[in-house]
Amino acid sequence: MNHRIPSAGLRRDAPAALLHDLSRRFGDAFSTARAVCEQHGRDESPFDVPPPAGVVFCSCTEDVAEAVRLCAAHGVPVIAFGAGSSLEGQLLAVQGGITLDLTRMNQVLEVVAEDMLATVQAGVTRLQLNDELRHSGLFFPIDPGADATLGGMTATRASGTNAVRYGTMRENVLALTVVLADGSVVRTGTRARKSSAGYDLTRLFVGSEGTLGIVTEITLRLHPQPQAVAAAVCSFAQVAQAVDCTIELIQAAVPIARCELMDAHAVRSVNAHDHLGLPEQPLLLMEFHGSPAGVREQAQTAQQIAAAHGGSDFAWADTPEERTRLWKARHHAYLSALQTRPGCRCVTTDTCVPISRLAESIQETVVEADAAGLPYFIVGHVGDGNFHVGYLIDPQRPAERELAEELNARLVRRALRLGGTCSGEHGVGLHKQQFLREEAGDAAIALMRLLKQALDPRAILNPGKIFD
Amino acid sequence: MNHRIPSAGLRRDAPAALLHDLSRRFGDAFSTARAVCEQHGRDESPFDVPPPAGVVFCSCTEDVAEAVRLCAAHGVPVIAFGAGSSLEGQLLAVQGGITLDLTRMNQVLEVVAEDMLATVQAGVTRLQLNDELRHSGLFFPIDPGADATLGGMTATRASGTNAVRYGTMRENVLALTVVLADGSVVRTGTRARKSSAGYDLTRLFVGSEGTLGIVTEITLRLHPQPQAVAAAVCSFAQVAQAVDCTIELIQAAVPIARCELMDAHAVRSVNAHDHLGLPEQPLLLMEFHGSPAGVREQAQTAQQIAAAHGGSDFAWADTPEERTRLWKARHHAYLSALQTRPGCRCVTTDTCVPISRLAESIQETVVEADAAGLPYFIVGHVGDGNFHVGYLIDPQRPAERELAEELNARLVRRALRLGGTCSGEHGVGLHKQQFLREEAGDAAIALMRLLKQALDPRAILNPGKIFD
Numbered sequence: 001m002n003h004r005i006p007s008a009g010l011r012r013d014a015p016a017a018l019l020h021d022l023s024r025r026f027g028d029a030f031s032t033a034r035a036v037c038e039q040h041g042r043d044e045s046p047f048d049v050p051p052p053a054g055v056v057f058c059s060c061t062e063d064v065a066e067a068v069r070l071c072a073a074h075g076v077p078v079i080a081f082g083a084g085s086s087l088e089g090q091l092l093a094v095q096g097g098i099t100l101d102l103t104r105m106n107q108v109l110e111v112v113a114e115d116m117l118a119t120v121q122a123g124v125t126r127l128q129l130n131d132e133l134r135h136s137g138l139f140f141p142i143d144p145g146a147d148a149t150l151g152g153m154t155a156t157r158a159s160g161t162n163a164v165r166y167g168t169m170r171e172n173v174l175a176l177t178v179v180l181a182d183g184s185v186v187r188t189g190t191r192a193r194k195s196s197a198g199y200d201l202t203r204l205f206v207g208s209e210g211t212l213g214i215v216t217e218i219t220l221r222l223h224p225q226p227q228a229v230a231a232a233v234c235s236f237a238q239v240a241q242a243v244d245c246t247i248e249l250i251q252a253a254v255p256i257a258r259c260e261l262m263d264a265h266a267v268r269s270v271n272a273h274d275h276l277g278l279p280e281q282p283l284l285l286m287e288f289h290g291s292p293a294g295v296r297e298q299a300q301t302a303q304q305i306a307a308a309h310g311g312s313d314f315a316w317a318d319t320p321e322e323r324t325r326l327w328k329a330r331h332h333a334y335l336s337a338l339q340t341r342p343g344c345r346c347v348t349t350d351t352c353v354p355i356s357r358l359a360e361s362i363q364e365t366v367v368e369a370d371a372a373g374l375p376y377f378i379v380g381h382v383g384d385g386n387f388h389v390g391y392l393i394d395p396q397r398p399a400e401r402e403l404a405e406e407l408n409a410r411l412v413r414r415a416l417r418l419g420g421t422c423s424g425e426h427g428v429g430l431h432k433q434q435f436l437r438e439e440a441g442d443a444a445i446a447l448m449r450l451l452k453q454a455l456d457p458r459a460i461l462n463p464g465k466i467f468d
Numbered sequence: 469m470n471h472r473i474p475s476a477g478l479r480r481d482a483p484a485a486l487l488h489d490l491s492r493r494f495g496d497a498f499s500t501a502r503a504v505c506e507q508h509g510r511d512e513s514p515f516d517v518p519p520p521a522g523v524v525f526c527s528c529t530e531d532v533a534e535a536v537r538l539c540a541a542h543g544v545p546v547i548a549f550g551a552g553s554s555l556e557g558q559l560l561a562v563q564g565g566i567t568l569d570l571t572r573m574n575q576v577l578e579v580v581a582e583d584m585l586a587t588v589q590a591g592v593t594r595l596q597l598n599d600e601l602r603h604s605g606l607f608f609p610i611d612p613g614a615d616a617t618l619g620g621m622t623a624t625r626a627s628g629t630n631a632v633r634y635g636t637m638r639e640n641v642l643a644l645t646v647v648l649a650d651g652s653v654v655r656t657g658t659r660a661r662k663s664s665a666g667y668d669l670t671r672l673f674v675g676s677e678g679t680l681g682i683v684t685e686i687t688l689r690l691h692p693q694p695q696a697v698a699a700a701v702c703s704f705a706q707v708a709q710a711v712d713c714t715i716e717l718i719q720a721a722v723p724i725a726r727c728e729l730m731d732a733h734a735v736r737s738v739n740a741h742d743h744l745g746l747p748e749q750p751l752l753l754m755e756f757h758g759s760p761a762g763v764r765e766q767a768q769t770a771q772q773i774a775a776a777h778g779g780s781d782f783a784w785a786d787t788p789e790e791r792t793r794l795w796k797a798r799h800h801a802y803l804s805a806l807q808t809r810p811g812c813r814c815v816t817t818d819t820c821v822p823i824s825r826l827a828e829s830i831q832e833t834v835v836e837a838d839a840a841g842l843p844y845f846i847v848g849h850v851g852d853g854n855f856h857v858g859y860l861i862d863p864q865r866p867a868e869r870e871l872a873e874e875l876n877a878r879l880v881r882r883a884l885r886l887g888g889t890c891s892g893e894h895g896v897g898l899h900k901q902q903f904l905r906e907e908a909g910d911a912a913i914a915l916m917r918l919l920k921q922a923l924d925p926r927a928i929l930n931p932g933k934i935f936d
Contacts, residue, residue: 203671
């Protein structure tokens with residue numbers, strides 16, 4: 001059964017003439033092999049959609065521009081593809097078309113340490129970038145869990161565990177190279193930290209999910225590797241206590257670098273997967289960055305606040321190895337949970353609310369999820385008011401899927417009532433279109449459509465995403 | 469003589485029928501009195517442009533929407549007006565039309581302290597907002613010097629002295645209410661700190677200078693009033709030393725809250741205007757925010773770095789009163805300088821470069837300015853790579869104006885060569901249109917025009933600004 005896909009428009013066939021042109025231009029870097037197309041026809045979303053008609057493996061901006069020009073000439077959709085880790089169906093060829101695989105565009109083009117910036121091709125992944133920065137004294141903080149490409153992270157306005165301190169892709173992209181719907185190339189932004197020179201074209205493309213242009217190069221802000229880092233876990237009897245602790249940390253302006261919630265379900269599965277001995281209770285996983293004295297001060301404040309909310313003693317991860325082990329486990333929460341129910345798929349939610357409404361948002365969600373009886377887990381970048389519920393469903397049982405979607409809908413509508421958003425960091429894709437309409441309202445959706453029509457009048461750039 | 473205004477399009481007369489309609493709808497809140505129109509026909513830019521045909525004093529979003537609808541029906545331009553403090557000609561009625569004065573929209577609609585946000589009407593000024601926040605434990609950091617309205621600051625993507633720590637209007641606007649070209653009203657954003665739900669409409673309007681819509685309400689991020697604040701001045705024999713000190717402070721990741729340069733000319737005039745006894749040498753005016761221990765640590769690091777660059781001992785401003793006196797003096801730099809040459813006007817530059825290129829950018833500028841012989845002063849938000857040269861010209865001497873513009877052009881082109889921007893925080897308006905073209909390039913300008921045409925097909929929203 002198809003996972004309720006919004007009406008995403010008709011599929012458009014790629015004519016033989018286009019396949020011929022692509023083949024002639026790209027040779028072996030163009031493939032229509034079934035396995036290749038299928039591999040590029042799925043992401044981490046639960047949708048089943050037929051694959052694209054072909055895949056171009058692009059090596060440079062000009063490859064992307066040429067592929068877009070050829071597809072534009074035939075009115076055929078083009079979809080950019082990076083790590084394939086998007087969660088809302090962003091990569092799926094719902095209207096058919098040609099996928100542009102950007103993973104060969106994996107060059108870090110330049111690191112300017114003294115200006116704390118780097119320019120990368122869109123296929124560079126976040127771990128690759130940080131590996132190349134290892135000896136520079138700098139790092140790139142945005143961390144969505146998956147080793148996503150920086151192009152994909154730009155396209156979905158990704159964030160993750162460090163956003164509470166360092167911001168999201170919105171705050172950390174300085175400049176872009178983008179291929180437009182007619183195959184022309186535009187550069188946005190400069191290397192200056194700030195600018196008021198004209199419309200903010202950079203932010204127009206950040207989060208546009210490949211529907212306004214295809215990002216091929218990105219200039220990113222880097223941050224100094226902190227002098228000192230401390231990480232700790234702290235357990236609580238109830239999720240509510242962990243959340244109240246988070247709220248007070250944020251309101252007390254502790255410049256915490258990471259503040260992650262895992263509920264008891266999530267802890268249990270990462271314990272099993274990563275052989276950790278964490279208390280199987282709700283916990284906060286925190287990290288502090290700064291000078292040695294600053295980190296000590298933050299940690300003391302956090303300990304006091306946690307204790308006041310019934311938190312256990314902090315368990316410190318003192319060495320880089322222990323910290324890595326903990327954060328890897330946190331990032332394995334999704335995969336670990338999948339393993340607790342063999343054959344299951346995960347329906348993941350992604351609401352973000354103002355911090356003062358986080359407690360009620362999570363508490364009501366827990367009550368509903370417990371009552372529904374579906375296996376689930378909760379993890380969250382709670383310092384931002386953002387959390388994810390993963391409902392583990394048996395894909396053979398449509399009723400479970402329906403139930404998970406019903407729970408998600410209630411969760412999203414609660415977030416909207418509380419002044420929040422349907423998507424903290426995963427984007428809209430196919431899955432959130434109805435919720436985006438409810439959140440933004442008709443006037444804002446009409447404005448988004450106007451932008452889409454202006455920039456992509458033939459609707460060839462990842463059509464059927466964000467809105468139908 | 470007109471200060472070279474770019475070709476800004478033909479003036480469009482406001483027909484009698486429109487004036488009649490506006491008068492009937494707005495009564496006394498609509499004026500065509502010459503003094504009122506003239507008062508709304510100038511800003512802090514050096515351009516002389518005929519005033520608008522009339523002024524509507526709006527009290528709410530619906531007033532703005534209705535005024536826009538009436539003007540749209542006649543194809544007549546509408547220009548939003550706040551404090552009148554823009555520097556690049558943003559407010560001038562170059563194509564005629566009706567000015568909407570938003571200063572009666574001066575209500576702080578809501579402060580949500582626990583979520584650190586406030587919603588204000590567009591006519592609220594930054595000082596008014598901070599006054600209303602006095603007892604909340606929070607403040608709004610963006611500080612462009614003038615007591616600008618938050619609507620105007622949104623429209624020009626303003627920043628100022630605190631941006632090095634707290635970001636600009638780009639980072640600190642969460643959500644907007646905007647009247648579009650057809651008089652419809654759109655709301656963008658939510659109260660969530662982050663979102664990946666669709667196109668970033670908020671950032672589309674921030675910095676659009678009233679050319680895509682008129683911002684009527686703004687939800688802003690607030691920040692905790694720091695536990696401890698310390699301010700200090702430190703003098704240097706040469707501007708270059710002060711700049712090198714700044715570069716090292718930023719590269720050392722000192723989370724300095726303000727780092728302002730004043731050259732000897734600027735110090736001399738604020739000494740005279742504000743009766744200060746500052747050494748008449750280049751100086752850095754710094755402020756540190758944090759916990760008491762954190763501030764001490766930052767200040768120690770800064771002192772070490774300053775000493776290594778030949779900085780004098782820090783002179784501390786220990787009390788809030790002393791700090792206020794210093795920062796007022798800093799903000800008086802512009803007015804103080806004007807008083808050093810009675811009858812003069814000021815041609816102000818606004819480049820921003822990557823921090824590593826700041827020294828050469830300022831040094832070459834100083835050499836050129838000294839050689840040219842025009843009186844000038846330099847102030848700068850140097851922690852961001854942003855500085856302003858003010859050339860004090862006799863408006864009766866066209867040659868001085870030409871010379872100042874020639875110096876500005878050389879400064880801007882140097883900034884562009886160094887990877888910077890023609891406008892750090894003042895916007896484009898009339899003055900920077902040619903430079904924006906050089907900075908952004910034809911493709912980006914074409915894209916900006918496409919957005920303008922999509923959102924304002926009849927070009928009634930502040931026409932002739934940003935591009936012609």
